[in-house]
Amino acid sequence: MKNKKGQMEIMGLAIVIMLLIVGMLFVVRFVITKEPEGYKKEFTQSQLASNMLNTLLKTNTDCPDLTITELLQDCGHNPDNPAITCSNNGKKSCQFVEDTAKYIFNQTLDEWNINYHFTVYFEEDNPIIELGSTCPNDQKTEIFPIPSYTTLFTRLDICG
Amino acid sequence: MHTMETIVVLFVFFILLIMGFIFYVRVAQSNIGTEQEEARQLKAIEIAQRAMFLPEIQCSEENIISNNCIDYLKLVAASEIIKQNELYYYDKLGFSNITITQIYPNPKNWTLYDKSLEEYQDKIITNIPISIFDPREKKNSFGVMKVEYFRTKE
Secondary structure (H helix, E strand, C coil), rough: CCCCCHHHHHHHHHHHHHHHHHHHHHHHHHHHHHCCCCHHHHHHHHHHHHHHHHHHHEEEEECCCCCCHHHHHHHCCCCCCCCEECCCCCCCCEEEEEEEHHHHHHHHCCCCCCCCEEEEECCCCCCCCEEECCCCCEEEEEEEEEECCCCCCEEEEEEC | CCCHHHHHHHHHHHHHHHHHHHHHHHHHHHHHHHHHHHHHHHHHHHHHHHHHHCCCCEECCEEEEEEEEEEEEHHHHHHHHHHHHHHHHHHHHCCCEEEEEEEEECCCCEEEECCCCCCCCCEEEEEEEEEECCCCCEEEEEEEEEEEECCCCC
């Protein structure tokens, strides 16, 4: 009888220790291994997509002083044969915008090792200009509509 | 016999108590580290935001402020003014280095504020794309404001 009581006590003790271990594992999982909130990453990504696109579209080019938006409007009227040809290098507006955007992204997002996907389109499946590659996971997206022949969309995805 | 049992039980109890206390201290230390990192990130964002919205360099037309835009003429003047009033701007911008780079069409570079540390624990860099507006020619260039926030050695 005394032996049985001792066994029961040990059983109880084992259960208490098991519960303690489970509790500790729980604390380790949710408290110690907790990553700091990525405030900076969140801020950078959300600001970057909108500022990048906004700034890019406002920029005056050396293709007779037109902005990227104005060149895109021309490009949108007839993507196969745009009306504007840049006098300094003979490039058509669509090609000029693509080259300029490529240069700017190369000097910024590529330098900072940030993946992106930039598209200009009337229909999403058939972009006129496409730079970078589609984001595999999370992304911050900014879309700016530009009035043209029909509404032209510029879209920038910053990959997370 | 009973005294021996009591001593063993108390011994085990105190061992468990000490282990629990050590564990608690570790958890508390880890939490403090996480909170410090978060506070540091928030400070870096605060400085980047302050720099972006400095009235000394912001574009404005008839008292209407344009966001995400730097006035070229104000920028050139502000670089000098900030250098002459370093203490005033230190309160706002702390240990940081703020540079503005024009990327397109003609690459150029300006240092707006420089209170860099030679010896620092680490630094957080925030790059913000920004328009540089030249009011004389009414043209926008593509630029980047780079804000480096330094963390002092502890």
